[in-house]
């Protein structure tokens with residue numbers, strides 16, 4: 033049977049990147065998506081904004097909602113100091129299987145814990161599964177209609193603390209209107225929009241950075 037796009041993306045990493053070199057894995061995926069097949073990675077332009085927020089926050093505990101092929105997982109994990117853990121949740125087993133291999137190719141498997149399942153089911157188990165009290169940083173990049181219910185769930189599970197940073201992808205394209213309205217009008221968040229473009233295109237998109245105020 034024909035290969036899938038994530039499998040072709042993985043093959044491009046294995047053929048073009050250097051094992052154990054996260055930057056070469058990132059560059060190989062960006063090259064594949066620009067010159068062979070578009071894929072819904074956060075991409076290089078929004079990825080640079082993601083990098084700067086991760087470096088500013090220096091999280092000791094981080095969560096990613098929506099792994100896909102592991103591109104943003106590698107971007108985040110490569111910036112984390114030793115001893116920190118990035119937990120990433122992926123619903124689709126085929127995506128998860130590719131992501132595990134991309135993360136391993138980058139040599140970052142010891143900094144990442146990929147959990148298969150739906151965010152709505154897994155978020156309430158974060159404490160019992162990992163002993164996580166609160167997350168310093170959350171990258172939101174999964175189903176666009178799950179952004180709002182899942183941050184409310186993070187609040188209810190007391191997994192956010194004063195100063196926790198949420199960074200949400202695709203707030204313009206495909207768009208997350210209810211989420212944006214909430215974080216921009218809630219007294220519990222201070223929100224800022226980083227204008228950019230949909231990965232590998234000229235279409236407008238952006239990231240919304242929101243600080244939880246408690």
Ligand SMILES: Nc1ncc2ncn(CCCCCNC(=O)c3cc(-c4ccc(F)cc4)cc(O)c3O)c2n1
Pocket residue numbers: 072073074097098099100121122123124149150151152173174175176178201202205206230231
């Ligand atoms: N609950 C739960 N828990 C855990 C989970 N893990 C995965 N999922 C399901 C998420 C499935 C992928 C989500 N990502 C996107 O849909 C996405 C789409 C575009 C895009 C597409 C076509 C266009 F024409 C324009 C833009 C661009 C992006 O950057 C995107 O991130 C989960 N769900």
Ligand SMILES: [Mg+2]
Pocket residue numbers: 072073074173201202
């Ligand atoms: Mg996205």
